[in-house]
Amino acid sequence: MPIGLYIHFPFCKSKCPYCDFYSLCGKNDLIDRYCDAVIDRLKAFSDIRFDTVYFGGGTPSVIGADKLSKIAEHITSDNPDITEFTVECNPSSITDGFFDILREAGVNRISMGMQSAVDRERKKLGRSASSDTVYNHIQGAKRAGIDNISLDLMLGIPYQTLDTLKTSVEFCSQVGASHISAYLLKIEEGTPFYSKKDTLALPDEDYCCDLYLEAVSQLKKHGFLQYEISNFAKDNRVSHHNLKYWNCDEYIGIGPSAHSFFNGKRFFCDRDINAFLNGASPVDDGDGGDFAEYAMLRLRLCEGITEVGTYERFSHSIPTIMYENAKHIPKNLICVKNDGISLTCEGFLLSNQIIGELLNNV
Numbered sequence: 001m002p003i004g005l006y007i008h009f010p011f012c013k014s015k016c017p018y019c020d021f022y023s024l025c026g027k028n029d030l031i032d033r034y035c036d037a038v039i040d041r042l043k044a045f046s047d048i049r050f051d052t053v054y055f056g057g058g059t060p061s062v063i064g065a066d067k068l069s070k071i072a073e074h075i076t077s078d079n080p081d082i083t084e085f086t087v088e089c090n091p092s093s094i095t096d097g098f099f100d101i102l103r104e105a106g107v108n109r110i111s112m113g114m115q116s117a118v119d120r121e122r123k124k125l126g127r128s129a130s131s132d133t134v135y136n137h138i139q140g141a142k143r144a145g146i147d148n149i150s151l152d153l154m155l156g157i158p159y160q161t162l163d164t165l166k167t168s169v170e171f172c173s174q175v176g177a178s179h180i181s182a183y184l185l186k187i188e189e190g191t192p193f194y195s196k197k198d199t200l201a202l203p204d205e206d207y208c209c210d211l212y213l214e215a216v217s218q219l220k221k222h223g224f225l226q227y228e229i230s231n232f233a234k235d236n237r238v239s240h241h242n243l244k245y246w247n248c249d250e251y252i253g254i255g256p257s258a259h260s261f262f263n264g265k266r267f268f269c270d271r272d273i274n275a276f277l278n279g280a281s282p283v284d285d286g287d288g289g290d291f292a293e294y295a296m297l298r299l300r301l302c303e304g305i306t307e308v309g310t311y312e313r314f315s316h317s318i319p320t321i322m323y324e325n326a327k328h329i330p331k332n333l334i335c336v337k338n339d340g341i342s343l344t345c346e347g348f349l350l351s352n353q354i355i356g357e358l359l360n361n362v
């Protein structure tokens, strides 16, 4: 069975004040060595077939189209069956001809870090490109023949209101996006946002819940149907690569901070570019893929955990204890049927707690 391939590009033009991803600024002198190291690392997996590829970061577009396409061609030449090849882009680092070169190299999906179509909100997040720039780049991608376009939306941005959220969703629809990832802003320790969190004018928790439910409703109105806690697709153009994570399927991750799940084992690369460049081995992260882990990931999906899927994978039914646990959870938060269990939209707001309760004593 072909599996997923993720490659992490840990370079950014500047650091967004909320970001705790592994990404470096002012280290562009390492880019050439990094690309060589990625190609070298790929050789170790030459007997594995990939059908989805995702270049994430950091900001892959900072690397430049020529270097990205060199790596992409290395992958596609060994893997003729790739169905989905995504590259994350930041609107402020896209140069002329960028999308044409990527399309030529086999890329067929773009994920654009827009966060908001309201320039004031984008500025607060440290994003310099205007919504006009985002619009123009999306048209450029389409002209190059890449029409599967995902946009990131952030919820809970300082000063965000239900109205400005509506503006962002309308923009996504007008510009012809096929997929939306809508994430609640998380204030991570160690980030600039964390140190000034009390003065940021952040919406409170209740308002963030309202923003999430409004996003689900507005996106639905524009034809983006929810299929995962934070992900929405038009015309069923779901992210097949990310579905591998939520289906507990296998994938290889290359680059500092990238995680892998292969042959029942989880492992990851340290958050250290020098260790990666010097050929450090991945760190063992234990066994993966047991029923509890599978259920935990599947319950992020609107489809939830099903009897058919569980039987196919583990040759047993969903444990009775899960149905027993479900009886103690309010009915508006979960949906229990003969063929499985799923969380409702309101339930997704409390997903960690509910999934923990459902899996109690499993």
Ligand code: SF4
Binding pocket: 011, 012, 013, 014, 015, 016, 019, 020, 021, 023, 057, 058, 059, 090, 113
């Ligand atoms: S562009 Fe993305 S990875 Fe880079 S600093 Fe901003 S949020 Fe982090």
